[in-house]
Amino acid sequence: MAQRKSLESSALVKLNIGGTIFKCYAETLKTFPDSKLARLNDNKKGAFDFKEEEYFFDRDPNLFSYILDSYRKGAIHLPKEICGTTFKAELEFWDVSPRHVASCCWEALYRSEDDKQTMDTLIQRIQQNPNMLLMQEEKLTLRAKLWLFFDEPGSSKLALVWSIFISCVIITSILVDFVSTIEMFREHVSDSQSRLFSKFADTVHMKNITLDRILNMKPCNELLITNVVLHVILTSELVVSFIICEDKTVFKSCVFRHIAFFGYLFYWISLSISLNLVDLDSMYAVIACFIFNYLSIFRYARLFYLTRSVPVFRILRLTFEASKQELKMLVFLLAMLVCVFGYVMFAAEFTQNATITNAFVTVYWALITMTTVGYGDYVPVTAAGHVIAGACAVCGVIVLALPVGIIVSKFYKYYAFYELTMKRPKTIIDSLITAKDGGSKD
Numbered sequence: 069m070a071q072r073k074s075l076e077s078s079a080l081v082k083l084n085i086g087g088t089i090f091k092c093y094a095e096t097l098k099t100f101p102d103s104k105l106a107r108l109n110d111n112k113k114g115a116f117d118f119k120e121e122e123y124f125f126d127r128d129p130n131l132f133s134y135i136l137d138s139y140r141k142g143a144i145h146l147p148k149e150i151c152g153t154t155f156k157a158e159l160e161f162w163d164v165s166p167r168h169v170a171s172c173c174w175e176a177l178y179r180s181e182d183d184k185q186t187m188d189t190l191i192q193r194i195q196q197n198p199n200m201l202l203m204q205e206e207k208l209t210l211r212a213k214l215w216l217f218f219d220e221p222g223s224s225k226l227a228l229v230w231s232i233f234i235s236c237v238i239i240t241s242i243l244v245d246f247v248s249t250i251e252m253f254r255e256h257v258s259d260s261q262s263r264l265f266s267k268f269a270d271t272v273h274m275k276n277i278t279l280d281r282i283l284n285m286k287p288c289n290e291l292l293i294t295n296v297v298l299h300v301i302l303t304s305e306l307v308v309s310f311i312i313c314e315d316k317t318v319f320k321s322c323v324f325r326h327i328a329f330f331g332y333l334f335y336w337i338s339l340s341i342s343l344n345l346v347d348l349d350s351m352y353a354v355i356a357c358f359i360f361n362y363l364s365i366f367r368y369a370r371l372f373y374l375t376r377s378v379p380v381f382r383i384l385r386l387t388f389e390a391s392k393q394e395l396k397m398l399v400f401l402l403a404m405l406v407c408v409f410g411y412v413m414f415a416a417e418f419t420q421n422a423t424i425t426n427a428f429v430t431v432y433w434a435l436i437t438m439t440t441v442g443y444g445d446y447v448p449v450t451a452a453g454h455v456i457a458g459a460c461a462v463c464g465v466i467v468l469a470l471p472v473g474i475i476v477s478k479f480y481k482y483y484a485f486y487e488l489t490m491k492r493p494k495t496i497i498d499s500l501i502t503a504k505d506g507g508s509k510d
């Protein structure tokens with residue numbers, strides 16, 4: 069074969085890449101016919117040094133050694149530790165198509181693109197904080213300073229102290245709610261209220277035990293007053309921050325703040341109704357009191373709003389947004405398997421098991437088994453049922469573990485990247501300022 073080679077094809081080509089000399093057969097360079105190296109002889113003008121009789125290219129010789137090697141092997145393999153973007157730029161320069169990259173090296177080539185995308189998303193998310201630019205301004209108005217004090221714990225030490233104080237108030241108010249459900253902290257309602265509740269119970273055909281509980285559910289005065297004081301603080305904080313907020317769209321942008329606002333509103337309505345229940349002396353007032361009392365649960369949204377400034381929670385939210393595909397897969401797979409196992413179980417047990425009355429019962433059983441909860445309220449009695457139950461439990465463990473693993477790895481990646489961004493906060497702020505200036509010029 070070698071003897072059949074023409075003189076032209078077996079001729080040596082001398083390449084000077086960034087000062088390092090590479091030599092190869094001219095034929096080797098024809099491996100990728102569309103590439104720059106394959107067309108060298110067609111165009112001797114540009115890179116050819118007639119004095120040294122070599123082609124000179126001002127490129128990285130280390131990367132070129134991998135490029136040249138790919139001409140010898142017919143496929144491109146790249147060093148695993150290299151940034152894929154750099155190597156891609158190199159391939160572009162030599163007009164070598166990335167489709168020649170061997171499948172074992174795809175991960176190395178495209179990983180950097182994924183990483184860049186993840187980092188961009190993260191930076192974008194950090195920049196979405198409307199207080200970010202405000203914090204960079206040197207001369208702030210008193211109103212802006214107050215806004216940062218209320219809304220951005222990271223803006224100053226005082227703001228941090230305030231946010232810790234507010235967190236304690238929220239947690240205490242929730243604790244008070246829970247403590248007031250303990251029997252020793254509850255009181256019997258007044259006689260006139262008791263009459264009203266009994267009338268209500270008769271109208272809606274309530275069971276005696278439920279009525280008894282309602283009559284004894286009034287929290288003791290100490291807890292009631294504590295909760296009122298805590299809610300005065302929380303409501304005024306919300307109202308004051310609304311008043312001092314210069315850009316109301318910033319205030320309105322947080323959905324949890326809206327929910328919390330309605331939660332506080334419902335709390336005050338339910339409290340005022342319950343205090344005036346006897347004067348109102350109406351069935352509707354009792355019903356309204358119950359409804360608003362339940363709806364006041366929305367005030368717990370303030371807790372979620374608080375997590376907004378904690379990085380881990382922000383990353384968690386980002387992870388869920390980025391894992392929509394995996395979550396969809398989890399729900400779809402779970403639904404499919406629950407239906408299959410539910411129906412098979414129904415077919416196996418229906419004639420033998422008295423507790424299994426219809427297929428919905430077995431579908432519920434399959435869901436509880438697959439999620440590894442297993443209440444044990446429905447159990448198989450036949451041999452086939454036991455086999456199905458075993459298979460169902462094993463499938464559940466596998467199906468749940470798969471997407472959870474992917475989601476967790478995404479969380480770790482975001483978290484690691486977040487720590488990197490925090491090492492260069494200036495980059496984020498600078499790009500934000502540039503974007504803003506560019507935007508305002510337009």
Ligand SMILES: [Zn+2]
Pocket residue numbers: 144145146170171172173
């Ligand atoms: Zn490879």
